[in-house]
Amino acid sequence: MEWRNWRLPVKLGAVLVVPALLAVALGVVQIQRDVERANTYADVQRLVKLRAGLRPLIGDLQMERTLSAERLSGGGSADPAMLRQQTRRVDRAQAAVIRTTQRTHGLKGVSANRYRDASKLLEGLPDLRKRVTSKDLGSWTAVTEYSKVINSLLDLDQALGSGFGDAQLSGPASALYDLEMVQEQVHLQHVIVMAAPEPGRLEDPKLIRALQESDIRMRDKLSDFRAVATAADQRAYDRTVTGPEVERRTKLLDAVLSQAGSLHAGQNSADAPPFSDHTWHRSSEAQGSLINTVEKRLAERLRATSAKLQDETSDRAGAESVLLFAVLLLAFAIGIAIARHLLRSLTVLRSTALDVAEHRLPEAVSSIREGEASSTSISAVPVHTTEEFGQLARAFDAVHGQAVRLAAEQAALRGDLRDTLVNLSRRSQSLVDRLLRLMEQLESHEEDPDQLASLFKLDHLATRMRRNNENLMVLCGSTRPPLRAAGAAGQCAARRGLRDRALPPGGGGARSHRRGDRVRCR
Incomplete structure (x- = not known):
């Protein structure tokens, strides 16, 4: 009441x-x-x-x-x-x-x-x-x-x-x-x-x-x-x-x-x-x-x-x-006509607001996030009068457009951040690859078993660093590159390190065994 x-x-x-x-x-x-x-x-x-x-x-x-x-x-x-x-x-x-x-x-x-x-x-x-x-x-x-x-x-x-x-x-x-x-x-x-x-x-x-x-x-x-x-x-x-x-x-x-x-x-x-x-x-x-x-x-x-x-x-x-x-x-007809016009405008506003809130805005945000759509244009509410209901429709259009623009800006910000992280990961990846190649060269010329074991440990750490860079690129949306020879060499080096630790120190045939493993891993 x-x-x-x-x-x-x-x-x-x-x-x-x-x-x-x-x-x-x-x-x-x-x-x-x-x-x-x-x-x-x-x-x-x-x-x-x-x-x-x-x-x-x-x-x-x-x-x-x-x-x-x-x-x-x-x-x-x-x-x-x-x-x-x-x-x-x-x-x-x-x-x-x-x-x-x-x-x-x-x-x-x-x-x-x-x-x-x-x-x-x-x-x-x-x-x-x-x-x-x-x-x-x-x-x-x-x-x-x-x-x-x-x-x-x-x-x-x-x-x-x-x-x-x-x-x-x-x-x-x-x-x-x-x-x-x-x-x-x-x-x-x-x-x-x-x-x-x-x-x-x-x-x-x-x-x-x-x-x-x-x-x-x-x-x-x-x-x-x-x-x-x-x-x-x-x-x-x-x-x-x-x-x-x-x-x-x-x-x-x-x-x-x-x-x-x-x-x-x-x-x-x-x-x-x-x-x-x-x-x-x-x-x-x-x-x-x-x-x-x-x-x-x-x-x-x-x-x-x-x-x-x-x-x-x-x-x-x-x-x-x-x-x-x-x-x-006449008054009854005018009242009905005005009431129908007002109710029609309110119905259009209500249905459009619900459609935007439940379907159009989530779909637009999802498309922007996935990179399928980059335009921030919206379809206006079909109420084209200049009185209060028309002004309310234009205000709703402004709110809708602002929401889409904010979603586009956030997607662009996330894209820039992702590109930055991918760029940094790729740069770090290139440095790690260069480090692995250098370590392979050192391992190939090293005769001291202790130094060679240390190099194998560094090789193992570098390999882990490269895997972390690959994981970071995957998280940023980039595809994971295939394993390179250096990675295989690191894995072989890790296995050789485990064998070396199993052999007695100073035991005979160690160097020939390591060389055989090195040649076999390569």
Whole structure:
């Protein structure tokens, strides 16, 4: 378990696993965030669809409110069949909103509270319709009850828009809500003016106050719309909500407000311009239709933006996942390639070192000693990189070359010493040979037995000296020369010396015997 004894692949893996795990952790966290954002945008898109379903419901309720107010007004000009048809449209729109809400997997927070409030008010619609049909309540009371339901739906729409955290969604959502409030004021003003006993003549203080408040809210919401809408949306509104009908309605509304203000102040309104219900109705519907056109554009852009953000976030999460996987594969491949390169270099170094130590260096030293090879060149380790392993291989080559050179130097030193000893032995040998030849000459001319015995002893010592020189040459690696005549003469002299010692001193015939031996040895 000692980490210093770990194998190189394990050490490399331990070094790479920490940054790899850190990169994976960071990548997973980032991908998880993008997935959560994509899910959030998916929820936002469902909320956008829910808001898109609320707009038809609000518009149908506004129309039902208008028809109900006309039925309950003094003229009662509303067609009951048209009112029943409009109530069915409201029911269908309400059912669509309920289905969309169920698909959103429930609402949370303020949106859930606003939805519960709106649902309770919508549950009271059947009773309100019965009272409208039986004319058990006044026109303004019906308008007030319908307005409560519509305002609850507008509050739900505002709460849904507040759940759009992204700036690309929150701005258009707020602008759309402001336009819906402007649209509501247009419809409410239309109902208030139509509820007057005479065309364009408001005498009821409640209606006058309601119309004035509605006009103030309308102007405020238009200001809020221009504050949050983009320059392109403002230009689109100015280009769309314009024309003769819009200008005519503005003039008629100003006239009604001016007339109502005059009556409220006790002034004479005889000079008030003529007012036509048909003109007012047509102008109000025209302006409401133009505002609805701008609302549709904003709602479509909001839907497209939410879908685009969801797609971009999902694509980014997928791209990050693929990129993380590719980076991990690349890092794994690079780690394997580097590890294989390092292990290959180490394997080559190890095998080459063992081969040099066990085979190549002993063989080279043996060849140098035997004189079969005189070159000190070596084969380099087959690692030709310039990094640390290459430097280690070159260092090993230097050690190998130095060992071979030392072996060659020692062999040369031993050879020189051997040659010196052989030379000295040969010189001594030549002197001994000369000495033996001289002694043979002396022996051949010597007649004194005692002197001749001494010469034979010297001959024997010289012979031994020559044998020692021959042995020294053999030890130095030189071949032993053959026996010469002098050596044979020395051996014969030694034998003669032994015979002479066996004869009696001064005995007769000694000289003739020695001469015979000398002649016979030669």
